[in-house]
Amino acid sequence: MKVVLAGGGTGGHIFPALAVADELARLGRDVETVFVGRRRGMERAIFSRSGSQYFGIPARGFVGKGAFEKGVVFPLTLFWGLVQSILVLREVRPHSVVGTGGYVALPVVLAALLLGLPTLIQEQNSIPGMTTRLLAYFADEVHISFPRTSRLLRAKGRVVLSGNPVRRFDTVKSPAEARRSFGLDGQRRTVLLLGGSQGAHSLNRAFVDALPHLAALSDVQFLVQTGPRDVDLVQGAVRETRLSVVVREFIEEMAAAYRSADLVIARAGATTMAELLAVGAPAVLVPFPHSAGGHQEYNAREAERVGAAKAIPDSELSGERLAQVVAGLLEDEHERALMGDRARKLGRSDAARSVAIALLRLADRGLRQEAGRSTRT
Numbered sequence: 001m002k003v004v005l006a007g008g009g010t011g012g013h014i015f016p017a018l019a020v021a022d023e024l025a026r027l028g029r030d031v032e033t034v035f036v037g038r039r040r041g042m043e044r045a046i047f048s049r050s051g052s053q054y055f056g057i058p059a060r061g062f063v064g065k066g067a068f069e070k071g072v073v074f075p076l077t078l079f080w081g082l083v084q085s086i087l088v089l090r091e092v093r094p095h096s097v098v099g100t101g102g103y104v105a106l107p108v109v110l111a112a113l114l115l116g117l118p119t120l121i122q123e124q125n126s127i128p129g130m131t132t133r134l135l136a137y138f139a140d141e142v143h144i145s146f147p148r149t150s151r152l153l154r155a156k157g158r159v160v161l162s163g164n165p166v167r168r169f170d171t172v173k174s175p176a177e178a179r180r181s182f183g184l185d186g187q188r189r190t191v192l193l194l195g196g197s198q199g200a201h202s203l204n205r206a207f208v209d210a211l212p213h214l215a216a217l218s219d220v221q222f223l224v225q226t227g228p229r230d231v232d233l234v235q236g237a238v239r240e241t242r243l244s245v246v247v248r249e250f251i252e253e254m255a256a257a258y259r260s261a262d263l264v265i266a267r268a269g270a271t272t273m274a275e276l277l278a279v280g281a282p283a284v285l286v287p288f289p290h291s292a293g294g295h296q297e298y299n300a301r302e303a304e305r306v307g308a309a310k311a312i313p314d315s316e317l318s319g320e321r322l323a324q325v326v327a328g329l330l331e332d333e334h335e336r337a338l339m340g341d342r343a344r345k346l347g348r349s350d351a352a353r354s355v356a357i358a359l360l361r362l363a364d365r366g367l368r369q370e371a372g373r374s375t376r377t
Contacts (some may be wrong), residue, residue, distance in 0.1 A: 001363050002030050002092060006108035007100030008059070012124055012271040014046055016352075017100040019165035020122070021050065028326075031360070034092050037110050043104075046252065055092075057084040059104045081107035089115055095366030096359050098122060099135065100165075106131045114136050116369070118362035122355055124164045126272035127293030128152055140362055143355050145270055145348075163348030164274035165355050169255040178259035182246050184221050184231075189330060189336030192261035193224045194251075200267055202314055203286055204230040207265075208237040209319025209328070215243060220330060223260060225251045226285070231364035263329055263336060265322070268300040268311075277347030282339035283309040284325050286317055308343040 007013040036041035039056030060077040097112035099105030126146040136155040145164040176186030221244035268287040287296035303309035
């Protein structure tokens with residue numbers, strides 16, 4: 001049995017696909033997983049390290065582009081990506097195909113539909129993107145992470161509220177072990193700053209500006225994921241401080257990163273939120289102000305409303321404000337514990353398993369279809 005998982009562009013589309021692939025392996029069926037992403041995207045290295053076969057296709061985004069990009073470049077790239085996806089699927093001959101959102105999934109799932117393969121869409125955000133809204137008309141199942149998303153899709157009877165698939169984070173034994181894996185002190189309180197897989201300039205800038213205000217916290221250390229654009233900026237600022245700070249352009253070992261942290265500073269994207277809730281991490285959330293439909297502001301407000309996080313609007317973010325909130329939470333261990341408990345109650349730790357089971361059910365149908373075609377020939 002073969003299953004194709006298509007997604008990429010950002011960690012928010014990559015890691016749900018990896019989580020589903022991990023669960024497929026745990027379910028005990030003889031399943032071969034194949035990943036499809038961009039030819040030169042960050043997903044190529046990440047998916048390839050999983051040991052599964054990887055195919056790269058041409059793909060470009062649509063949202064936020066100019067008229068020429070939207071009217072000429074995007075359609076041509078989509079057409080060529082569709083042709084390449086058909087060739088890939090004919091070579092692989094999968095029994096079901098899942099798209100984990102983003103523009104990379106669009107040509108792959110369209111190709112699967114044209115070839116008559118069972119398909120599933122997994123949407124992480126409360127406001128579905130263009131790819132999901134389009135494919136929801138035709139996909140066999142559409143798995144969503146928020147109840148309100150169903151009202152925005154034309155997929156009556158095919159929508160499943162399964163949650164956002166996240167990786168398992170029970171692979172690291174202790175916070176001390178996790179901290180040491182990053183070169184940190186095993187016993188110090190640790191703050192993890194995540195700007196998403198592409199980084200977040202305002203978060204990185206605020207952290208740099210916060211360093212003088214945090215200098216008095218001599219028993220606190222920081223693990224910072226900057227993204228590719230700001231790594232030099234943050235590393236340069238860190239050299240001028242006495243604080244213990246480990247800077248990474250990208251952190252793939254997220255189980256260890258979350259396990260190491262007493263407090264997390266992050267954006268409020270769907271996959272980050274799902275991970276924070278799954279591990280029960282107290283967090284300071286700075287939602288991206290230009291997210292589609294304002295879904296990050298919605299996520300942050302909901303988490304703050306139930307007491308699982310503190311939210312700072314991006315327009316109000318400064319080094320001094322960030323340092324004040326972080327220092328206050330670090331000094332209040334009881335409040336952090338309560339925030340973690342509230343976060344865990346909101347989490348859906350079985351989402352990846354639910355999507356994997358649905359994929360296997362569709363793949364069984366694909367096997368029957370294949371057997372039927374063989375019988376007729």
